Amino acid sequence: MSNATSYELFINGMWRAGGDGATLPVINPATEKVFASVASATTSDLDEALASAERSRKAWSSRPAKDRGGILVAAARILATKMGDAAKDLSREQGKTIAEATGEYARAVETLEWNGTHAEGLSAPIPLGSNRMIVPEPLGVVAAFTPWNYPAVLIARKLAPALAAGCPVILKGAEETPSAAVRIVEALRQAGIPDGLVNLVFGVPVQISRHLLSSPIVKVLTFTGSTAVGKQLAKLAANNLQRCILELGGHSPVIVCEDADLAKAVPAISEYKFECAGQSCNAPSRILVARRIYEEFLVRMTETARNIKIGPPDDLATEMGPMANARRIEAMQRLIQDAVDRGARIETGGSRLDQPGFYWPPTILTRVPKDAKALHEEPFGPILTVAPFDTIEEAIEEANATEFGLAAYLFTGAANAQQKLINGLCAGAVSVNYLKGVSADAPYGGVKQSGYGYEGGEQGVRSFQILKMVNGLGSFG
Numbered sequence: 056m057s058n059a060t061s062y063e064l065f066i067n068g069m070w071r072a073g074g075d076g077a078t079l080p081v082i083n084p085a086t087e088k089v090f091a092s093v094a095s096a097t098t099s100d101l102d103e104a105l106a107s108a109e110r111s112r113k114a115w116s117s118r119p120a121k122d123r124g125g126i127l128v129a130a131a132r133i134l135a136t137k138m139g140d141a142a143k144d145l146s147r148e149q150g151k152t153i154a155e156a157t158g159e160y161a162r163a164v165e166t167l168e169w170n171g172t173h174a175e176g177l178s179a180p181i182p183l184g185s186n187r188m189i190v191p192e193p194l195g196v197v198a199a200f201t202p203w204n205y206p207a208v209l210i211a212r213k214l215a216p217a218l219a220a221g222c223p224v225i226l227k228g229a230e231e232t233p234s235a236a237v238r239i240v241e242a243l244r245q246a247g248i249p250d251g252l253v254n255l256v257f258g259v260p261v262q263i264s265r266h267l268l269s270s271p272i273v274k275v276l277t278f279t280g281s282t283a284v285g286k287q288l289a290k291l292a293a294n295n296l297q298r299c300i301l302e303l304g305g306h307s308p309v310i311v312c313e314d315a316d317l318a319k320a321v322p323a324i325s326e327y328k329f330e331c332a333g334q335s336c337n338a339p340s341r342i343l344v345a346r347r348i349y350e351e352f353l354v355r356m357t358e359t360a361r362n363i364k365i366g367p368p369d370d371l372a373t374e375m376g377p378m379a380n381a382r383r384i385e386a387m388q389r390l391i392q393d394a395v396d397r398g399a400r401i402e403t404g405g406s407r408l409d410q411p412g413f414y415w416p417p418t419i420l421t422r423v424p425k426d427a428k429a430l431h432e433e434p435f436g437p438i439l440t441v442a443p444f445d446t447i448e449e450a451i452e453e454a455n456a457t458e459f460g461l462a463a464y465l466f467t468g469a470a471n472a473q474q475k476l477i478n479g480l481c482a483g484a485v486s487v488n489y490l491k492g493v494s495a496d497a498p499y500g501g502v503k504q505s506g507y508g509y510e511g512g513e514q515g516v517r518s519f520q521i522l523k524m525v526n527g528l529g530s531f532g
Contacts, residue, residue: 060092063094078093078094079230079257082231101256101263108225112196129247132168134163134164148231149203149379151368153368155331162208163207166212167242169496187526194275197222197273197275198275200280201229203231203380207239208492210236214239216515217277218253227260227263231380268292269294271295274297277299277300277518278301278302300508302461304435304504305433306434307341307464308480309324309339309343310463311342311345312466316468326490328437332437334378341454342439353402356441360417361404387418387437394427399424403417403418405418419439461501463484463485465486481503482501495511498514
C-alpha cells in the first residue's frame, strides 16, 4: 500500500507507480501547499488494468454470491478499524472537517456492508410463475469514475454493488483526494479480493476516460460529477453501447411553508447546506419561503450562517473548512458578482476570507433576479439564495425552474401541502421536514439534466446485472 505522501496505482493485485513514473501533486486546501503526490497512469497501465479485469471476470461471476458478499462485509469491517486515520487523510486533502470525514467513512462502511449482506439475495433467480423466471447475471467489466467532494462514500456506492453483482471494476479515483480510493481498495485487498478484480488508476481524466471507454472490454460506465462531463462520457460510451449510470449536477430547492417550525428548519437547512462547504450535488441551494414568515426566516438563517465557525479542518471546533480548490473560489466570485451586478443583495458573506487557504464564508443572497446565473448554474459552494413566495403553485414553479432535478426539500406539517409539493416537484428525491445523506438501502438518481440510472439499494445492484428471462421451465417436446 502507498505511504502517507505518495499514492500509487493498484493493478492486477499490486500497488505500483505509473509506467513512466509521472506523478501529480496533492494540495492541502487549508494551506494551498503541496503535501503529497499521486501516480499518473499511462495508456500501457490502462491496458494492463483492462486485461487483468477481463481475466478475472469469469471466475468472479461464477463464484457464489454469498462468497462475494462475504468479502465486501469483511472489507467493511477492516475499513471501520481504520476510520480515524482515514478521516484525517481525507480532511487534509479535501478540506472537510474531521467530523464530516468520519461521518463519510461511516457511510462508506455501511454501503460495503449492506451490499455484501444482500449480494446473495440479489443474485438469486426471480420466479415469475407459468414456468418462467429471471436469472440475474453480471454485465461485465465496469469503468467507475468518482469525484473529489465525497470520495469515500461515492467510491463505496460504485464498487460495492458492482462487486456484489459479480462485475470486475476499474476505478478512476479523484487525483485531488486519492487517499479514500487507496484505503477502500486496500481494505478489499486485505479482505481477499482476487487479483485483477479491482484496479485503481489515477492520472489525466480525459486520457483515462477516452481510453477505457474505447475498449469493448468495458460494459458499464458509472460516473458521479458535473452534467457537462457526464454528457461527454455518455457520448464516448455510446460507441460501444456501454450501460451508463450517471449521477450529475443539482440545484436543490427548499420550500418553507407558513406552518414550518423554523426552530427546526433553519438549523437543518444550515447544517446540510454548509457541510463540506456546500460542495454537494444534493445540497440545498435555493430557499423559497412563504411570504408571511419570510423576514423571520431570513433573520434566523442569516444569523445562523454568520455564526458558523470557519477554520482549519483538523481543529475540532471548526464547523466549516475551506473549499477544495481554487476553481471553486473562482466560481463563487463569478456567481456572486453576477448576482450583485443584476441587483441582488448580500445578507452575509460574499467575499473570500483574507487568509491562506481556499476559505469562503457562508453567503446568503436575496432579491436575486430570475436571470442571475446563481439561480441556474449549480453553485457547488456555500451560497444560498432566499426568496419569498405567495402560493404553493408559485413555489413549485420556481423550484422546477432549472434544468436540474436531483433533490428537493420541503418543510410543512400540512398533509395537503405535503402531497401537492411531493407530486409537483420534479426531482429524483423529495425530503419532507428532513435533510440527510442517502442511505445504503435506498435507490437514488436524478431526472432532467441531473442524470439517469440508480445507485443504492436493490436498484443499485441491478444496474450492474443482466436480467435474463428464462421461459418454458419444465416443459417437454
